[in-house]
Amino acid sequence: MRYGILIAFVLAMGFGCQHESQQEKEQLISYDTTAVVNEGQQIAKATFQTLSSNLKNAIAEGGVEHALQFCNVEAIPLTDSLSKHHDVSIRRASHKPRTPYNTADSLEVEVIKQYIDKLESGDELKPVTYADENRITFHAPITITNSLCLNCHGKVNEDISKENLATIQELYPKDQATGFSMGDLRGIWTVRFPATHFDSVKIEHTKEL
Numbered sequence: 001m002r003y004g005i006l007i008a009f010v011l012a013m014g015f016g017c018q019h020e021s022q023q024e025k026e027q028l029i030s031y032d033t034t035a036v037v038n039e040g041q042q043i044a045k046a047t048f049q050t051l052s053s054n055l056k057n058a059i060a061e062g063g064v065e066h067a068l069q070f071c072n073v074e075a076i077p078l079t080d081s082l083s084k085h086h087d088v089s090i091r092r093a094s095h096k097p098r099t100p101y102n103t104a105d106s107l108e109v110e111v112i113k114q115y116i117d118k119l120e121s122g123d124e125l126k127p128v129t130y131a132d133e134n135r136i137t138f139h140a141p142i143t144i145t146n147s148l149c150l151n152c153h154g155k156v157n158e159d160i161s162k163e164n165l166a167t168i169q170e171l172y173p174k175d176q177a178t179g180f181s182m183g184d185l186r187g188i189w190t191v192r193f194p195a196t197h198f199d200s201v202k203i204e205h206t207k208e209l
Contacts, residue, residue, distance in 0.1 A: 031136065031198045037127050040138030044189040047082050047090055051075060064151045065167050071152075072171045076101060088197070089135075092142060094187030098168075098177040108188060111139045115185050119143075125185075136198065138191040144184045153180045 058070035083090045093104040095112050104112055111128050118125055128139040144150065150159035152168065156178055160168070168175055180186060 031131070033129060035198055036129050036136055036138055036193070039193075040127060040129070040189075040191045041140060043082070043086050043088060043090060043191050044138075044140050047079060047189070050078055050082060054078065059148075064161075064164050068152060068164065068167050068171055071098075087194070089190075089192040091190050092187055093190050094142075094177065096176040096179075097187075098172050098175050100174060102187070104187070107137075108139070108190060111188055112185065115141050115188065119183075119185055131195065134195055136193040136195060138189075138193070140189045142186045142188055144180050144182050144186055147182065149186070150180065150182070153177050153186065155179055155181070 054074065055067055055070065058067040062069075079090050079092070092102055093108040093112075094102050095104055095109060097103045107130075114128070115125050125141040125143070130137055144153065151164065152160065154160055156165055160178060165178075168178070177186075
């Protein structure tokens with residue numbers, strides 16, 4: 001079995017001085033990186049398919065406005081139910097979230113920045129993995145690949161109608177998730193596995209990401 005070394009790191013930005021000693025600690029965990037990527041991709045794909053199929057049904061039943069109402073009530077509970085099913089933590093994180101719940105944390109922001117840089121350079125967006133003593137984390141990009149997404153996340157007065165914009169503003173008063181175009185990075189998938197999920201073994205080592 002092929003094993004790889006993945007890095008757990010803590011960003012200095014956004015943390016107080018009281019966390020400085022933790023920031024200086026970097027630990028590596030040895031585990032099967034292929035298994036992490038494969039399972040992470042499967043879980044993200046299954047979650048996307050569940051959300052997407054329910055969203056399409058909502059649109060068929062009552063148009064974009066009904067789909068917005070569905071997402072407002074059901075998207076997070078559906079994701080949480082899949083987290084319990086897979087015994088992991090699943091979430092979608094964004095630099096331009098629709099709800100505060102989906103706001104990217106400092107590590108997710110760093111991954112998103114890297115993906116945006118790669119998009120601008122025309123590079124392939126590959127999964128990102130890292131670990132600490134408590135968990136193994138998988139990230140994958142979420143890009144706008146379906147024009148249907150632009151009805152809720154596109155440009156105001158171009159892709160998003162006035163009626164749908166009013167619904168967004170009513171349901172999501174802190175919304176930032178508009179202004180996207182086809183191919184843009186919408187955010188990332190975050191799947192967090194327990195550290196023992198892949199029978200990982202902690203080793204003492206440090207390395208810069």
